[in-house]
Amino acid sequence: MATRVIGAAGLARDLGNWRTVGAEETAHRGRPAYLALAEGIRLLIHDGRAPLGVALPSERDLAATLGVSRTTITSTYALLREHGYLISRQGSRSTVALPPSVPSDGTRASRGILATIMQPEPTTVDLTYAAMTAPEGIENAYSDALQRLPTYLGTHGMDPVGMLALREAVARRYTARGLPTDPDQILITLGAQHGLRLLLNVLAAPAARVLIEHPTYPNAIEAIRDVGARPVPVPLLLENPSAGWDLDGVRSAARQTAATLAYLVPDFNNPTGMMLDGEGRAELAAIARETRMTIIVDESMVDLGLDPHTETMPPPVAVFGKGSEIVTIGSASKSFWGGLRVGWIRAGTSLITRLLGSRATVDLGTPVMDQLATVHLLEHADEALARRREQLRAQRAALLDALAGELPDWKVQPGAGGMSVWAQLPAPVSTALAATAPNHGVLLAAGPRFGVQGAFERFVRLPYTHREAELRLAVESIASAYAALTPRAAQPLDPLNLSVR
Numbered sequence: 177m178a179t180r181v182i183g184a185a186g187l188a189r190d191l192g193n194w195r196t197v198g199a200e201e202t203a204h205r206g207r208p209a210y211l212a213l214a215e216g217i218r219l220l221i222h223d224g225r226a227p228l229g230v231a232l233p234s235e236r237d238l239a240a241t242l243g244v245s246r247t248t249i250t251s252t253y254a255l256l257r258e259h260g261y262l263i264s265r266q267g268s269r270s271t272v273a274l275p276p277s278v279p280s281d282g283t284r285a286s287r288g289i290l291a292t293i294m295q296p297e298p299t300t301v302d303l304t305y306a307a308m309t310a311p312e313g314i315e316n317a318y319s320d321a322l323q324r325l326p327t328y329l330g331t332h333g334m335d336p337v338g339m340l341a342l343r344e345a346v347a348r349r350y351t352a353r354g355l356p357t358d359p360d361q362i363l364i365t366l367g368a369q370h371g372l373r374l375l376l377n378v379l380a381a382p383a384a385r386v387l388i389e390h391p392t393y394p395n396a397i398e399a400i401r402d403v404g405a406r407p408v409p410v411p412l413l414l415e416n417p418s419a420g421w422d423l424d425g426v427r428s429a430a431r432q433t434a435a436t437l438a439y440l441v442p443d444f445n446n447p448t449g450m451m452l453d454g455e456g457r458a459e460l461a462a463i464a465r466e467t468r469m470t471i472i473v474d475e476s477m478v479d480l481g482l483d484p485h486t487e488t489m490p491p492p493v494a495v496f497g498k499g500s501e502i503v504t505i506g507s508a509s510k511s512f513w514g515g516l517r518v519g520w521i522r523a524g525t526s527l528i529t530r531l532l533g534s535r536a537t538v539d540l541g542t543p544v545m546d547q548l549a550t551v552h553l554l555e556h557a558d559e560a561l562a563r564r565r566e567q568l569r570a571q572r573a574a575l576l577d578a579l580a581g582e583l584p585d586w587k588v589q590p591g592a593g594g595m596s597v598w599a600q601l602p603a604p605v606s607t608a609l610a611a612t613a614p615n616h617g618v619l620l621a622a623g624p625r626f627g628v629q630g631a632f633e634r635f636v637r638l639p640y641t642h643r644e645a646e647l648r649l650a651v652e653s654i655a656s657a658y659a660a661l662t663p664r665a666a667q668p669l670d671p672l673n674l675s676v677r
Contacts, residue, residue, distance in 0.1 A: 224631030338364020449591015
């Protein structure tokens with residue numbers, strides 16, 4: 177299969193004003209253009225904007241697009257090869273890489289080990305997860321479920337497709353959002369993650385390419401790998417949250433990799449909180465049709481719009497579908513409670529039938545009590561979700577205020593909703609910070625967990641799902657851990673060395 181190539185126009189857009197990159201650190205305003213360009217490309221690689229394994233544009237194309245000489249591009253690529261950021265093979269294009277000094281095994285995202293195996297001490301604030309405690313009224317939902325339970329005690333209690341009452345409630349919510357849905361198009365699952373895995377089992381062939389946003393939900397990356405598929409990252413436009421999704425990049429990647437499947441989170445991407453607008457959703461559906469690609473749309477966060485313009489949400493992506501190209505998964509876990517392991521898949525009836533055949537080898541259905549409790553919660557959702565959003569707004573404001581006071585040199589662009597912010601650090605030390613943070617009373621998920629092959633060392637996800645006092649304490653602890661890093665680790669990227677070794 178042909179190597180995927182970054183277009184010259186797309187690379188030029190992402191580079192921005194590349195001639196000033198690093199100028200404040202090096203104070204070399206008269207430095208060679210090729211050095212400035214190499215530093216700009218290297219930052220894109222560290223931030224996941226230039227995915228590993230993807231080829232850079234040809235020297236001729238990039239020179240013409242940037243308005244520089246071909247000699248400048250040749251020198252730029254040579255310097256990047258010298259420092260391990262490009263790999264060249266005879267007869268093929270140079271592809272993006274990371275130097276051996278950057279911690280990554282090349283197949284799985286780097287993880288902060290302490291953040292995944294340590295049990296939090298009583299005084300530790302755990303920011304490795306983005307989930308809230310149960311809302312007020314959850315007891316009423318289970319009390320109501322207990323009252324409805326006798327109706328089902330005369331059955332065997334195992335229904336792989338899900339009880340009709342819940343499928344009807346989910347279908348009504350889709351219909352109210354502008355997407356007419358029949359209960360037969362709904363399959364109840366054990367949460368959105370379970371739904372994604374069922375879909376991957378059915379739709380992802382061995383070694384298939386699956387397009388993903390970059391960054392994205394880490395458990396989705398692992399699920400894609402676990403079925404033998406390969407995630408293909410398409411960077412989000414982090415510097416332009418109003419656009420967010422590089423749809424030209426999605427189209428190009430789908431064509432170049434022959435991807436037949438994509439996993440996207442257009443409703444408050446995890447971890448950035450960005451939202452794709454209606455026009456973008458229409459184009460996304462068109463791309464799926466043009467490239468014959470099925471898009472799995474994860475709506476787990478759809479109820480958590482926090483900014484004023486999210487009060488009128490764009491319609492579901494599936495509204496713009498004209499066939500079976502858009503499949504949607506949803507969940508009650510983020511909207512209500514993580515302990516409520518109930519989710520759903522909305523798809524055509526033929527795919528639902530295929531999913532049921534696959535599910536029989538994995539489990540025999542979703543627990544009856546949890547389904548009944550979810551029916552109650554969906555019937556009384558408006559008031560509960562309004563309180564949920566109000567609480568998240570207040571907690572987000574507390575987190576942003578604490579970050580501005582304790583870590584003013586961190587760049588934080590709050591998304592339109594969701595449960596977390598994606599913070600950019602001045603230096604690529606996310607994994608080191610996550611390893612140090614437990615000693616200061618906070619657990620962090622390092623940025624590389626949300627990407628592939630070691631990307632996002634300059635980022636960290638910060639959920640605002642804790643109480644305000646805990647969030648302020650967590651930020652104080654993060655600031656203490658960041659200050660404890662070695663002076664060299666906390667420096668911005670060192671300038672590329674001009675000398676040839």
